[in-house]
Every structure is written in structure tokens, then in C-alpha cells.
Amino acid sequence: xxxxxxxxxxxxxxxxxxxxxxxxxxxxxxxxxxxxxxxxxxxxxxxxxxxxxxxxxxxxxxxxxxxxxxxxxxxxxxxxxxxxxxxxxxxxxxxxxxxxxxxxxxxxxxxxxxxxxxxxxxxxxxxxxxxxxxxxxxxxxxxxxxxxxxxxxxxxxxxxxxxxxxxxxxxxxxxxxxxxxxxxxxxxxxxxxxxxxxxxxxxxxxxxxxxxxxxxxxxxxxxxxxxxxxxxxxxxxxxxxxxxxxxxxxxxxxxxxxxxxxxxxxxxxxxxxxxxxxxxxxxxxxxxxxxxxxxxxxxxxxxxxxxxxxxxxxxxxxxxxxxxxxxx
Amino acid sequence: xxxxxxxxxxxxxxxxxxxxxxxxxxxxxxxxxxxxxxxxxxxxxxxxxxxxxxxxxxxxxxxxxxxxxxxxxxxxxxxxxxxxxxxxxxxxxxxxxxxxxxxxxxxxxxxxxxxxxxxxxxxxxxxxxxxxxxxxxxxxxxxxxxxxxxxxxxxxxxxxxxxxxxxxxxxxxxxxxxxxxxxxxxxxxxxxxxxxxxxxxxxxxxxxxxxxxxxxxxxxxxxxxxxxxxxxxxxxxxxxxxxxxxxxxxxxxxxxxxxxxxxxxxxxxxxxxxxxxxxxxxxxxxxxxxxxxxxxxxxxxxxxxxxxxxxxxxxxxxxxxxxxxxxxxxxxxxxxxxxxxxxxxxxxxxxxxxxxxxxxxxxxxxxxxxxxxxxxxxxxxxxxxxxxxxxxxxxxxxxxxxxxxxxxxxxxxxxxxxxxxxxxxxxxxxxxxxxxxxxxxxxxxxxxxxxxxxxxxxxxxxxxxxxxxxxxxxxxxxxxxxxxxxxxxxxxxxxxxxxxxxxxxxxxxxxxxxxxxxxxxxxx
Numbered sequence: 098x099x100x101x102x103x104x105x106x107x108x109x110x111x112x113x114x115x116x117x118x119x120x121x122x123x124x125x126x127x128x129x130x131x132x133x134x135x136x137x138x139x140x141x142x143x144x145x146x147x148x149x150x151x152x153x154x155x156x157x158x159x160x161x162x163x164x165x166x167x168x169x170x171x172x173x174x175x176x177x178x179x180x181x182x183x184x185x186x187x188x189x190x191x192x193x194x195x196x197x198x199x200x201x202x203x204x205x206x207x208x209x210x211x212x213x214x215x216x217x218x219x220x221x222x223x224x225x226x227x228x229x230x231x232x233x234x235x236x237x238x239x240x241x242x243x244x245x246x247x248x249x250x251x252x253x254x255x256x257x258x259x260x261x262x263x264x265x266x267x268x269x270x271x272x273x274x275x276x277x278x279x280x281x282x283x284x285x286x287x288x289x290x291x292x293x294x295x296x297x298x299x300x301x302x303x304x305x306x307x308x309x310x311x312x313x314x315x316x317x318x319x320x321x322x323x324x325x326x327x328x329x330x331x332x333x334x335x336x337x338x339x340x341x342x343x344x345x346x347x348x349x350x351x352x353x354x355x356x357x358x359x360x361x362x363x364x365x366x367x368x369x370x371x372x373x374x375x376x377x378x379x380x381x382x383x384x385x386x387x388x389x390x391x392x393x394x395x396x397x398x399x400x401x402x403x404x405x406x407x408x409x410x411x412x413x414x415x416x417x418x419x420x421x422x423x424x425x
Numbered sequence: 426x427x428x429x430x431x432x433x434x435x436x437x438x439x440x441x442x443x444x445x446x447x448x449x450x451x452x453x454x455x456x457x458x459x460x461x462x463x464x465x466x467x468x469x470x471x472x473x474x475x476x477x478x479x480x481x482x483x484x485x486x487x488x489x490x491x492x493x494x495x496x497x498x499x500x501x502x503x504x505x506x507x508x509x510x511x512x513x514x515x516x517x518x519x520x521x522x523x524x525x526x527x528x529x530x531x532x533x534x535x536x537x538x539x540x541x542x543x544x545x546x547x548x549x550x551x552x553x554x555x556x557x558x559x560x561x562x563x564x565x566x567x568x569x570x571x572x573x574x575x576x577x578x579x580x581x582x583x584x585x586x587x588x589x590x591x592x593x594x595x596x597x598x599x600x601x602x603x604x605x606x607x608x609x610x611x612x613x614x615x616x617x618x619x620x621x622x623x624x625x626x627x628x629x630x631x632x633x634x635x636x637x638x639x640x641x642x643x644x645x646x647x648x649x650x651x652x653x654x655x656x657x658x659x660x661x662x663x664x665x666x667x668x669x670x671x672x673x674x675x676x677x678x679x680x681x682x683x684x685x686x687x688x689x690x691x692x693x694x695x696x697x698x699x700x701x702x703x704x705x706x707x708x709x710x711x712x713x714x715x716x717x718x719x720x721x722x723x724x725x726x727x728x729x730x731x732x733x734x735x736x737x738x739x740x741x742x743x744x745x746x747x748x749x750x751x752x753x754x755x756x757x758x759x760x761x762x763x764x765x766x767x768x769x770x771x772x773x774x775x776x777x778x779x780x781x782x783x784x785x786x787x788x789x790x791x792x793x794x795x796x797x798x799x800x801x802x803x804x805x806x807x808x809x810x811x812x813x814x815x816x817x818x819x820x821x822x823x824x825x826x827x828x829x830x831x832x833x834x835x836x837x838x839x840x841x842x843x844x845x846x847x848x849x850x851x852x853x854x855x856x857x858x859x860x861x862x863x864x865x866x867x868x869x870x871x872x873x874x875x876x877x878x879x880x881x882x883x884x885x886x887x888x889x890x891x892x893x894x895x896x897x898x899x900x901x902x903x904x905x906x907x908x909x910x911x912x913x914x915x916x917x918x919x920x921x922x923x924x925x926x927x928x929x930x931x932x933x934x935x936x937x938x939x940x941x942x943x944x945x946x947x948x949x
Contacts, residue, residue, distance in 0.1 A: 238881045364485050
């Protein structure tokens, strides 16, 4: 109210002054935004365009140049090579397998289980457990993977094989025999904490009356979970699912450090790791930036699409709220 | 009437215990059956649906097999636990009968397992391929120590004291022969060349299956079943969540425990510290010599430079992120300007967008930035500034979104009065608003610092040589596969790197828990 009256009085007094004031306010706002805009353009907008352009060139170590005008454009040749590549099918299904299994077992399944379990113990203990689950996420990849490599190492060094020895079992070379299991475990233990925190706060927000009412009605624990908690968790579940699908699709640091796509031929290679290998870390010293970019473009497209979709679905209401202070 | 009921109750009491007892068993069996069907269906889906599907598309994995083996292995255990759980309700009528009921269910489970193993010849009742003799490595060859009566070896004519010199024509050792027999299929022929006294002859034996029933193992299994059932009966329900969470945390805890133990010992076998002679012990501080510039092997390391690199990147990230994110967060929260909606939706979309997919083109951006005169050296490819800049950018959407959320949540009365009093927007922001969102700044600051301190992928990708190595990159180089790795040395550097992380972890768990879930809680 106050504001409007101020505005109208100044408007009637001097229209030119109010317009120049508005322009100045806009300039101030852009001033505040400038650093972020520059960074976003430099490291998001230009790269997103550039990756598509690179994927249309045959840029490799042999004809390396950082100048776009000197690059040799070859049309869709990289994409044709990509679809003809005999290992692409394997890498694609590796990725599907990895994302689906890790997502369902850890990022959602175990996350939900851990948040339900830690809410059924006393507050302090539950908090400590949840904090402990955060450790893999805040430990740097190379140390975290180092721990796992020692867990699965061969006898006499590995912890698992030490237990095998106590039980009279032979030593197993887990890294060679069961690489996928540990790729999934290593990534799953990191990914779990995201869903855990979201689910915990969502469950905490469930009105206690509902749970009490179901208790009075004589429900069992499983019934309460199925009919009271789960329906109210639908949106958090969907959110975690989409968000984590995307992060699993594109994260490859742990896999790079643990198996680097091996030990068999492309045995644990996922799509994002392939893009990285082709373009930035090639065994043969021949970096194929053009071909690697073709792999990356596929991920960028999936990433943008999913990001747009779920931000539309999940955050749109918050987005449209207008700021509280108008121009003064 | 009253006496009638009393008499009825008393006379009913002894009779009603038997049905109650049977009811406990019935409930236990029902629970076990339901769990088993669930586990069985899970294993079947893995074995007959997922695994063939994955095989048909060339995914080489043992994960489904491992998981289904775990599920099947848990089948008998589910009987023991179900027996104990179902009997829990009957504890108030008498501990003995409840325990008995639990054990009966457990025994039914165990006898089913035994019957299965006998029928299929697996597990404790497995039948192993054998030739029916005992061997010992002698100087001349493999000596036959004893021959089973009626076994394949005796049938073929082997005698005690024979020396086996070769299998077909290949010389053979005792271990080698044993392992070949263990891998053989029934009726496989073994042509053995034998030295008997001065005479040399050749005998052909056929592998037979011999029961290797291990009664002691069967007894141990039974005791384990009874113990599990008893524990499931006795354990208070409120301990069960603790138990499950700790069980799931075990690999992590073991890993971190190893890190601490390994740091202070010469070598480790599993979780045991050992010295050079292989005895338990061997505590040492030699692994920490890298702090003074010498590693355990005695060669020099420049840990100071590496630590400084990490520290510079982390601090630069913290400072710059805080300034940039709070500025744009403030503008998005408190100002209207053309394009605000666009910026907001961009922030949101980038918040979800995985920036790591842009790692290839950013390589070219950095190379081109390096060509800018004067500042190019600072922010180009293979420079600390460039690495920090990329990481700040990757973190930008989350930071801006988080900061906007914090600004949205504070009252704008003070700000308004400052503006009315004629303070500039910048001054209001810097002197009035920023002090009010200290918790937000702290949260984002910790997040940025940890991000910079832990950075592996970006520094490893956008730098060459060791001059710009950060601690995580250095740790990776130490634990590379090419040279023999001194794991305890690596562990020491790893623990050193973890010190600030652990400090933040202990003092700022709450912030961390919120912010690592994408700042969803901090913003609303």
C-alpha cells in the first residue's frame, strides 16, 4: 500500500525522473548479476554450443587446434562412426544396467530404508547414522576408492579376504571376478545420502496425527509404511529418481578411479566414461576430441531434457514468485 | 456364575497352552514361508529374467549372480529369524515354550536345508570328484600314501608306495594333480605313469564321486540356526534398526578404520597391522615422514606445494563463490529487472544439469582463455586460476539458488528502511543484508571449501605434470598401478587430506546434511 502511494505521487510529479530511476535500478541489478552471467556464459552456454560444434569436426591429436575457424568440419561422420562402433551397444547397455541397478537398490531403495530406520531410533543416534552415511560424499574420490580397493584386495591384504580366510574360504580376486558389484557398491554408497536426506525431511513433515490415527486403527508397521508414508512420499520419490538418474548417467569419477572401465574389454565402461576416455584420456595417446564430443552431445541432450522436465514439474511454483521489494 | 467362569478358565488353562504353542510355530512357519517366497521370487527374477537379458546385450557382470546367491543364502536364515520373531509374542506366557517354538521353526528350516543338500549333493553333503587315494609330494614324484578300499584307484590297480611321475606325458606335482582331480568331471580318465620299485607302468583310472560329508560342519550349522533363532527371540525390537544400519555401515567403517591403522603401521593384512617379518605389530610413524619432505621409501616429496595447491583452489573457490553467488542470489531475490524470470529458470535448469558433461569443450575454452594477454596465464589451461574458475562455475547454480533461498527467508524491513534513508543498493547488501545470512554464507562456504579441497577430476583433467597437482591428484598418482605401491604411505597422505574434512564433519554435520541434498532444505 505504502509503496504504491509513493510511486503514484512521484509518477505524477515527474515521469522522466521515474523512468531514469527505473533504468538505473535495472543497471544496478545487472551489476549484481554480471559475474554470475559471465561465468555461466563462459562455462555453460559456450561449452554447450561448442560441444555440438566439436562433434561435427574430426579434431584429434593429429590435427589439434584450439581455433574453431581452423577445424575441419566433417558433418555427421562422428555420429555414423558412433553408431557403427562395435562396442557402442555394449557401453550403452552397461550404462542402462548401471543406472537402473544403482538407482533402484541404493539411491532410492537403500536411501528410503536408511531414512526409515534412522527415524525409528532416538533422534541423536539417527542423526549420527545419517551423518556417517554422508562420509563417502565428502571424502575425496581418490581416498574413498583407495578404501574400497583395500577392502576388496587379494589375500593377505584385503579386508574381505581376511574374513574369507577366517571362515576357511579361498581368497577371491574381487576386482577381476566381480568388478560390476563393486562399481555399483562404490557409487551406491556415495549416492545414497542424497535420497536419505530428502526422504528424511519428507517423512519428518508427515503430520503425526495421521500416524497416530493409523496406530489407533491397529495398523502394523508395514501397513503404516505402505498406506500412510509412501503415498505422501510420492513427490520426493519422483524428485530423487529423476535427479539421481541424471547424476548417475553422467558421473564417472568413482568408476574411473576404481576400474577405469576394465578389467575386461569395456567391461565396466559407461557412456560418460567413454566420452572422457576418447577425448581427454586415451590409452594410445591419440585424443579424439571430435569423436568424444559426439558421445558427450548425447549426454548433454539427455541432461538438458531431463533438467528442463523435472524443474518444470518440481520447482515451477517457487520459480514464479515475485520479489518482495519493488523499485524504491 | 463367577465360580463357573473361574472353573472354566482354570480348566481351560492347561489345554489352551498347546494350541498357543502350535500357533506360535504356525505363525513362524507362515512368516518364514512368506519371506522365502519373496526371496525366492527375487532370486528367480534375477537369475531367469535380468541375467539372461543382460547377457543377451553383452553386459559382462556377476552382480545378478552375487545378489541372487545372497538372497538364496538368506533363505534358511529367514526361517530362523521368522521362528524367533513369531515366538516373541508368546514370551509373556513362558520363555521356555517360546524358545522351544522358535527352535522348532528353526529346526524345520534347517532340516529343509539339509534335505535339499542331501538330495542335490551340495553344501555340507557335496560329492567331490576323487580317485580315492591320498598323496604326498616326494622327491621322485608324487607318492601314494593310502588307497581307499573299493575306490577308483584300487580298481585300477594302484598300490601304496607307488610314485606317480607323470600325468600322460607331463610331469606333475601333488598340488597340481589334486587340483586337476577337483576340477574333473565324473568318469574322466586319468592316465598315470607310475614308478613301482624298479618297474615302470601306466595305469588308467576313472574319476568317481565320493561323499565328503562334513558332520562337524552340519553340527555347527545347526548350532548357528538355534543361536540366530534365540537372538531373534530375545533382541528387543528397538535395537533392530540400530543393528541393520550398523550392519550396512560396516564396509565404510572398516575402510576408514583401515585408513587409520595403516597410517601408523609398516604393513597391513586386512585390518591387522604387521611388521616386515609378518608378525602383528610394527607400529611406526615413518609414513608421516612425507610432512618433512621424505616419504617412507626415502625419496623426497614436495608435499608443501601439493597442499598449497589444494588450499589455494579451495580458498579461492570459497571466496569467489560466496561473493558471486550472494550477489546474484540477492538480485534474484530482491530486484525486478527484465530477464529475471529467464535467469531464474536458467539457474534452476543448470541446477539440475550435470556440468561434468561439458568437460570436453571446457578444455578448449581454457586453452583459448590462456591466449588472452596478461591475465591468460592466470586463468588458462594448466593454471590454478583456470581450475578454480571451472569449479566455481560448476557450483554456481546450486550456490545462487541456495543464496536466493536464504535471502527470501529474511525479513526486508531493515533493508527497506536503509534504502529509504538513502543507502545505495550495494551498501545495503554489504552492510545490512549479508550479516543477516551468516548461516547461509557458512553453509555455502563449507560446501565450496570441501568441493575445492576434494577436487580430483577437474585438476587431473585440466593440468599437466605434477606442478599443479592437488592432494587428491597426488594420492591418485601415489596409488597408480604401474609402480609397486606403498599402501601405508598412500594411507598417510589420504588421512592427512581428510583432516580438514573430518573437522568440518564433526562441527558442521547439520549444514552438510542439508546442503548435500542439493540445498533443498536450506532454501525453503
